Amino acid sequence: MLFALFASVKCANFAFEEERLTEADVGDFKAIAFGDASDTYPLEDEPDCREYPGSDNWPLEEEWSQLNRSLGGTLIQGVPPAAVCYDGPYKDTAKCTFLTRNASSSRFYINDPVTVLTEWPEGDTCHATLQPQADDNCTQGGFPAYVINATTVRQIQIGVNFARNKNLRLIIKNTGHDFIGRSSGFGSLSIWTHYLKDFQYLPQYQIGVYSGRAARVGAGIESWEMFAHMNEHNITTLVAGGYTVGAFGGWMAGGGHSALASKYGLGADQPLSIQVVTADGRFVTADPNQNTDLFYALRGGGGSSYGIVTSAVVKAHPYTNVLATSLAFSTGSSNVPVDPAHAEKFWEGFDLYHEFGKEIVDNGGTACYVSRRSGNNSYSFTTDIELPDVSAEYLSNFVQPLVDDLKVIGLNVTIQPPETASNWMAGPRAGLGDTPGNSRFASRLLPRANFDDPELFKATQRALRESVEAGYNFHGIHLKPTEEVAGYPGNNAVNPAFRTAIMHADLFDNAALRGLSPMAFKETHARLASTMDKWRAVSPEAGAYMNECDLEEPNWQQAFFGSNYDRLLRIKRSRDPWGVFYAPRTVGSEDRVVLTEDDMPTQNGPLCRADSVQGWRGYKKTK
Numbered sequence: 001m002l003f004a005l006f007a008s009v010k011c012a013n014f015a016f017e018e019e020r021l022t023e024a025d026v027g028d029f030k031a032i033a034f035g036d037a038s039d040t041y042p043l044e045d046e047p048d049c050r051e052y053p054g055s056d057n058w059p060l061e062e063e064w065s066q067l068n069r070s071l072g073g074t075l076i077q078g079v080p081p082a083a084v085c086y087d088g089p090y091k092d093t094a095k096c097t098f099l100t101r102n103a104s105s106s107r108f109y110i111n112d113p114v115t116v117l118t119e120w121p122e123g124d125t126c127h128a129t130l131q132p133q134a135d136d137n138c139t140q141g142g143f144p145a146y147v148i149n150a151t152t153v154r155q156i157q158i159g160v161n162f163a164r165n166k167n168l169r170l171i172i173k174n175t176g177h178d179f180i181g182r183s184s185g186f187g188s189l190s191i192w193t194h195y196l197k198d199f200q201y202l203p204q205y206q207i208g209v210y211s212g213r214a215a216r217v218g219a220g221i222e223s224w225e226m227f228a229h230m231n232e233h234n235i236t237t238l239v240a241g242g243y244t245v246g247a248f249g250g251w252m253a254g255g256g257h258s259a260l261a262s263k264y265g266l267g268a269d270q271p272l273s274i275q276v277v278t279a280d281g282r283f284v285t286a287d288p289n290q291n292t293d294l295f296y297a298l299r300g301g302g303g304s305s306y307g308i309v310t311s312a313v314v315k316a317h318p319y320t321n322v323l324a325t326s327l328a329f330s331t332g333s334s335n336v337p338v339d340p341a342h343a344e345k346f347w348e349g350f351d352l353y354h355e356f357g358k359e360i361v362d363n364g365g366t367a368c369y370v371s372r373r374s375g376n377n378s379y380s381f382t383t384d385i386e387l388p389d390v391s392a393e394y395l396s397n398f399v400q401p402l403v404d405d406l407k408v409i410g411l412n413v414t415i416q417p418p419e420t421a422s423n424w425m426a427g428p429r430a431g432l433g434d435t436p437g438n439s440r441f442a443s444r445l446l447p448r449a450n451f452d453d454p455e456l457f458k459a460t461q462r463a464l465r466e467s468v469e470a471g472y473n474f475h476g477i478h479l480k481p482t483e484e485v486a487g488y489p490g491n492n493a494v495n496p497a498f499r500t501a502i503m504h505a506d507l508f509d510n511a512a513l514r515g516l517s518p519m520a521f522k523e524t525h526a527r528l529a530s531t532m533d534k535w536r537a538v539s540p541e542a543g544a545y546m547n548e549c550d551l552e553e554p555n556w557q558q559a560f561f562g563s564n565y566d567r568l569l570r571i572k573r574s575r576d577p578w579g580v581f582y583a584p585r586t587v588g589s590e591d592r593v594v595l596t597e598d599d600m601p602t603q604n605g606p607l608c609r610a611d612s613v614q615g616w617r618g619y620k621k622t623k
């Protein structure tokens with residue numbers, strides 16, 4: 001009987017979660033002692049800034065060594081990978097050659113403990129190049145000072161406790177896909193969850209009113225890696241369409257859309273139970289019956305805010321195939337000036353497509369499209385229309401009315417026969433990754449009303465059109481992740497704007513950011529922001545998707561969290577009164593500011609209390 005009880009407790013977690021920190025382990029190494037939330041002091045009594053290399057109370061070498069010993073030797077010094085390309089102690093031409101060849105694929109960035117895909121928020125301080133120019137150099141920038149390569153819960157607990165007790169900036173890197181610097185931080189201690197890849201199929205899982213198939217998943221599994229598990233067990237779990245995105249880190253925490261969003265909801269709608277290390281260093285379960293505040297916040301309330309997720313139990317749906325058909329039209333060749341009359345037909349087609357978007361989402365589908373301006377004021381539009389669980393014939397018939405309407409107005413439409421959606425069902429090579437970008441963009445979750453109301457529809461279409469005419473790439477995703485399709489357990493912190501949206505609209509600014517002066521950087525942003533103002537004007541009550549957003553989104557608390565913000569802030573303050581977890585534009589992040597020497601909105605500077613920064617203006621880093 002006792003054995004049976006023990007066995008059932010043991011199998012509630014992965015083996016790596018059974019290795020936990022105990023009071024006895026702490027011993028006299030008080031720097032890794034657990035925290036007590038009832039024993040904290042007000043924010044204004046805290047030191048002005050988190051410690052950083054060179055600051056007065058930065059841990060001594062001996063303390064880092066002791067930390068490393070307590071971790072079993074998994075502490076990594078945070079050397080920027082491209083340091084091998086620059087004069088200095090790490091210079092190594094062979095390694096630099098290897099790096100420049102491999103840095104064109106996101107796989108390199110994901111497998112590296114330090115770097116991230118989008119480099120400008122880090123400060124872009126050490127770029128991989130075989131031939132650095134005379135004024136190029138490599139500095140630490142927003143790369144972490146140390147990284148814990150976490151393979152056990154114990155190591156994560158130690159890392160959280162050490163950061164909290166030593167007043168360090170703590171960051172969490174899973175894959176490093178975040179676009180605005182949430183997995184970077186100057187002078188930080190980083191916890192790298194990349195290798196938490198365990199998977200367990202649960203044929204019969206029961207919690208609350210849920211009874212059925214589920215999967216226990218490690219927080220480091222990438223989206224593409226899940227497809228092998230799905231195929232093996234004949235199930236479908238939701239993952240990102242960007243295949244190397246972590247499926248259970250930032251994606252799940254911030255919302256998480258996919259090709260199945262209109263059928264099963266968002267990534268944040270999938271967990272039935274979550275394992276998490278909280279800011280006091282404790283390891284807890286959050287589910288519909290216990291730690292319900294955390295369970296609410298961890299599903300949609302953003303990553304890097306309430307704890308470090310180590311694993312989750314997620315719903316396993318019946319095996320679901322997604323078929324896509326690709327459709328395109330344009331104003332014609334970009335080599336010759338476009339006839340203005342033909343350009344108008346293009347925009348008529350643009351309107352027809354957006355009318356049809358409602359049909360797509362009402363049939364459980366999604367669509368992913370890009371519209372852009374090219375030479376000679378030519379315009380193109382390409383979309384993948386995706387429906388789950390349908391035959392090729394059904395999908396062809398489904399899109400035919402749209403194709404007919406586009407042809408009637410005189411557009412030359414190309415359409416590809418249905419095939420498995422390219423953003424669903426990754427093969428084994430999908431993990432190689434794509435080319436990482438280093439640009440900036442902004443998001444809007446456009447409500448259905450914008451496409452139902454004729455006047456609002458016209459205004460919306462004009463705003464979208466003007467942004468493409470201004471030279472931005474417009475990337476739209478049709479989706480309808482209502483609470484109804486999300487199902488049990490519900491009651492989560494997903495941005496309410498997702499629930500009424502039928503389109504996640506993203507505007508990509510292709511301006512090259514590398515090498516821009518702070519003033520030029522701000523100017524390009526001002527231009528993007530003024531274009532986005534038009535989108536905001538036609539959807540004043542709507543929001544934006546925090547995972548694919550503009551760092552400088554105005555009124556970001558409302559935009560990313562909507563009416564959930566106040567509740568989330570209360571949870572944040574009660575669960576993390578120390579503010580251990582910080583990342584830009586996450587709940588409670590308004591309490592702190594990153595001080596940068598060039599006043600750029602990057603993570604390349606000390607993290608300080610917002611109410612103390614006046615005295616720090618004009619500061620220079622200790623070199």
Ligand SMILES: Cc1cc2nc3c(=O)[nH]c(=O)nc-3n(C[C@H](O)[C@H](O)[C@H](O)COP(=O)(O)OP(=O)(O)OC[C@H]3O[C@@H](n4cnc5c(N)ncnc54)[C@H](O)[C@@H]3O)c2cc1C
Pocket residue numbers: 117171172173174175176177178179182183193219240241242243244245246247248249250251253254255256257258303304305307308309310547548583
């Ligand atoms: C190429 C590309 C494709 C994309 N495709 C999609 C898509 O199809 N659908 C979609 O919705 N989004 C997509 N995104 C956006 C993506 O959802 C976000 O970038 C997401 O935050 C990435 O999460 P991550 O854990 O992989 O990355 P990271 O950058 O490592 O983490 C992102 C944030 O989550 C935090 N975090 C990570 N792991 C944990 C954890 N275990 N516990 C607590 N906090 C954690 C980090 O600290 C950071 O704040 C894409 C992004 C890129 C670059």
